[in-house]
Amino acid sequence: MNASARDMWRSRPRYGERVLQGLFFLSATLSIFVTFGIAWIMLSESVAFFRRPEVSLLDFFTDTQWTPLFAEKHFGIVVLASATLLITMIALAVALPTGLLTAIFLSEYASERVRRVVKPFLEILAGVPTVVYGYFALTFVTPLLKKFIPVIATFNSLSAGLVMGIMLIPMVASLSEDAIYAVPQSLREAAYALGVTKREVVTGVVIPAALSGIVASFILAMSRAIGETMIVTIAAGQNPRLTLNPFVPVETMTAYIVQVSLGDTPHGSLEYQTLFAVGATLFIFTFALNLFSHWFVRRYRERYE
Amino acid sequence: MYVSDTYAYASSRERWRRLKDNAFEIVALLATLVGIVFLLVLLVDVVRDGWPRLTWQFLTSFPSRRPQQAGILSALVGTLWVVPLAGIIASVIGVMAGVYLEEFAPQNRLTRFIEINIANLAGVPSVIYGLLGLQLFVRYMRPITGGRTVLSGALTLALLVLPIIIIATREALRSVPPSLRLAGMALGATRWEVTRDHVLPMALPGILTGIILSVARAIGETAPLITIGALTYVAFLPPFGLEGLRSPFTVLPIQIFNWISRPQKAFHINAAAGIVILLTVLLLLNGLAIYLRNRLQKRWRA
The missing domain is CATH 1.10.3720.10 (MetI-like)
Known part of the structure; x- marks a missing residue:
């Protein structure tokens, strides 16, 4: 709907409709929570990963081996x-x-x-x-x-x-x-x-x-x-x-x-x-x-x- | 330089231009054929590979170490549990979100932020949704979901297809002429009354098509369900009823993947047979989407 049609609404929503509209709004904002959820989970678990003594941020970007499942671990x-x-x-x-x-x-x-x-x-x-x-x-x-x-x-x-x-x-x-x-x-x-x-x-x-x-x-x-x-x-x-x-x-x-x-x-x-x-x-x-x-x-x- | 020379020069150049023109069209045609030929070869190859195993026994058996006795029963039932559940959850939330954004949302920063967000979520790789599901549903919400269960799988897939449903709903709503809303308003109806009684019914074919296509997408998804820890070998069915939601599960594409990743050729035949069934289901769903669209459109035109 375009803006002018939207502004022409004059009828007031009834009480039940307010609740419904709130629900619709929440559904739409869920997408924001999903994005932040992904970002938060990636960040928090990655921080935990880099806090480990065997892991260093520098090695993560410069090491030329990737062997986290072996005894001698490299994280490149x-x-x-x-x-x-x-x-x-x-x-x-x-x-x-x-x-x-x-x-x-x-x-x-x-x-x-x-x-x-x-x-x-x-x-x-x-x-x-x-x-x-x-x-x-x-x-x-x-x-x-x-x-x-x-x-x-x-x-x-x-x-x-x-x-x-x-x-x-x-x-x-x-x-x-x-x-x-x-x-x-x-x-x-x-x-x-x-x-x-x-x-x-x-x-x-x-x-x-x-x-x-x-x-x-x-x-x-x-x-x-x-x-x-x-x-x-x-x-x-x-x-x-x-x-x-x-x-x-x-x-x-x-x-x-x-x-x-x-x-x-x-x-x-x-x-x-x-x-x-x-x-x-x-x-x-x-x-x-x-x-x-x-x-x-x-x-x-x-x-x- | 004589006039005839210029002519000869121009015509040879002209011929060269025409030649390049034709060559370009042929190259474009060939490029178009690449996808089509590939698809046909793929279909023929898969059907030919899987044909010997396409029996009733294959549909009604549990997986087995012996390829000839193995079947896809638990995978098929798992898909029937997870995908419709995901479809219902995503449809309810997705349609509500679409209705909000298209019919109710004020035009402000928050709305624009939500819109950009949804577009971006549609581009997030499915395996990332798997990691989200692993942490959010399998770990944080374990008391509710029970861990690596049907419910966790369905919720993960629901989040994955949510952007598709929201985008389809919005497109369907946008195609409803604004005059319809104005007419409803003129009669004193509230926004919700107009939306419920006039706009939504008219947008229904488009919304349903979006839902079916998102279900088709969910049926084929493998990576996010492997990531949340769906099993690859399941020799039981989820109990019928609410407790089935908290049962471990596998799905059709995971079973297929499991068979592909074994070295024995006999299991590859099983994988091909599973693929034929998976593709058949997908084609039927696409057909249903087209049928629904045509049928409902006709009814609304009348």
């Missing part, structure tokens, strides 16, 4: 974070061009009939549970890759990254398409009037005009890739190691959380606290990216009348 988050970023980069290399081109095809080239066939496919692709993608990466994509790259291990970053990239296509495509859709037709027509070809309109006019929305979709895809859990747990392995080699097993931040959660983790134990230290790192990464994408859209959005 770089090991897990680098695996996360490696797989994220592979996924984005697939998802960004493919997703953007899909959006361009659907909005600029496809007929209404083609759109009506393609869109449900993308919606189904977006709705496939990640555990299913993980299964496919491990039992189909990895054996396929092995035919071309014999050195590739059963668990590797490449397969997980490629499949995750496919998973992200619908998200990039639909967000980019929204941005492209918002570009007014008159802009395209003005370009055509100058004798420009269709591709030149797309790359020279439409994409620059929709750039803020497209970049936002890229950032959100990155955030989604960093937080993705099941594909990497199933297909990329549970071997924390610092490497940029996409053919060997690694362990991402999310995979570590799953690995530890599968075992018995009594509260207050070191394993329990590492969950939250890793979780806090993950939360900061994704939260910063999400905020950045909102800010980016607000800051750089082109407005058309």
Whole structure:
């Protein structure tokens, strides 16, 4: 409802309605409590983690080993974070061009009939549970890759990254398409009037005009890739190691959380606290990216009348 | 330079431009096909892998060390406990929050803060919700939830899908024309009366679609439930009744994950069969969402 209609309400709410409205308000504020709840839990358990004598904040950022489950413990988050970023980069290399081109095809080239066939496919692709993608990466994509790259291990970053990239296509495509859709037709027509070809309109006019929305979709895809859990747990392995080699097993931040959660983790134990230290790192990464994408859209959005 | 030379130059350039144009369209088409082909290959592969195990016995057996005797009964029943419960909790709170933000909220800083918050929560990784559930429901609220139980799982998933329901509710409410509200107001109805009797019924198809899609999301979630400590091997069913809420549980995707992470090929076949059932349920739910949307829309137009 717009502001003027809202201000025109004159009838006073009855007593029971006041109570109801209070309840509605509480439901809406729950989201704030959830956010602060997450932040508080991450912070308090991480503080407990760093207070331990065997843990130091400096080592957390500089150590090149991650072995909290071994007798000789090292806590170098770089090991897990680098695996996360490696797989994220592979996924984005697939998802960004493919997703953007899909959006361009659907909005600029496809007929209404083609759109009506393609869109449900993308919606189904977006709705496939990640555990299913993980299964496919491990039992189909990895054996396929092995035919071309014999050195590739059963668990590797490449397969997980490629499949995750496919998973992200619908998200990039639909967000980019929204941005492209918002570009007014008159802009395209003005370009055509100058004798420009269709591709030149797309790359020279439409994409620059929709750039803020497209970049936002890229950032959100990155955030989604960093937080993705099941594909990497199933297909990329549970071997924390610092490497940029996409053919060997690694362990991402999310995979570590799953690995530890599968075992018995009594509260207050070191394993329990590492969950939250890793979780806090993950939360900061994704939260910063999400905020950045909102800010980016607000800051750089082109407005058309 | 003769005129004909300029012509030849222009036409070769023109041809090159046209060629680039066609190439671009073909590349865009191929990119679009990537997702579709991948999906089709995935579906065929999973059905082919899982086909031998898709029997009645598979649906009605508990997990077992022997892959041929293992089934998904406890996982299926666990999903039927956790997901509807999560759906109900999230729907009640989510619809109320959506109604507040769209129909009642004043336009001030707090409202904007809540809106930004909800958008951000929608982007928080699901495994983080698992950590929240682990600390909040499994630990702090243990006297109520009983620890790593159906209730803890449902509450965790409810928080996870809450932003989806709030956003869908708001969109549905926004699509109701303001004139309807003005007409109600003109007749002296209160805000709540107009919302309850006119706005909500008209927005219902959109809200229901949002709820169903969020349930579909909850069915496929694995990581947050593993994080709160759902079991991976369950050879019993939660007792029917209220005490079932405080029973340990497993769900379909966790059972599938458990089978995938075993080295024996026979268990991978079980995983594929489980995936076929999971995907079938999801497709049925999506179909239901589309059916409801069409049916209710027709009724309101009449």
